[in-house]
Amino acid sequence: MASLLSDQASFVVTNAFGQLANTVLSNNARTLEDLVKDMLKPMLKTWLDDNLPTMVERLVRAEIERVARGGRS
Numbered sequence: 001m002a003s004l005l006s007d008q009a010s011f012v013v014t015n016a017f018g019q020l021a022n023t024v025l026s027n028n029a030r031t032l033e034d035l036v037k038d039m040l041k042p043m044l045k046t047w048l049d050d051n052l053p054t055m056v057e058r059l060v061r062a063e064i065e066r067v068a069r070g071g072r073s
Contacts (some may be wrong), residue, residue, distance in 0.1 A: 005013065023035070 003010065
């Protein structure tokens with residue numbers, strides 16, 4: 001039966017999984033979920049830095065307007 005991957009592609013894939021296994025094992029056998037969380041933290045921080053002040057300002061303004069109207073939605 002013929003292989004679905006060329007020798008070069010097979011080598012690259014095997015090497016990538018080897019690096020992943022090495023990373024997981026060298027970081028106290030953390031889970032893939034832990035690794036993904038670590039990768040997402042900087043992206044989440046950037047998003048929050050860019051968007052949170054505007055969101056809070058809008059929510060506070062809406063709440064002030066709601067209270068000024070007499071507290072009803």
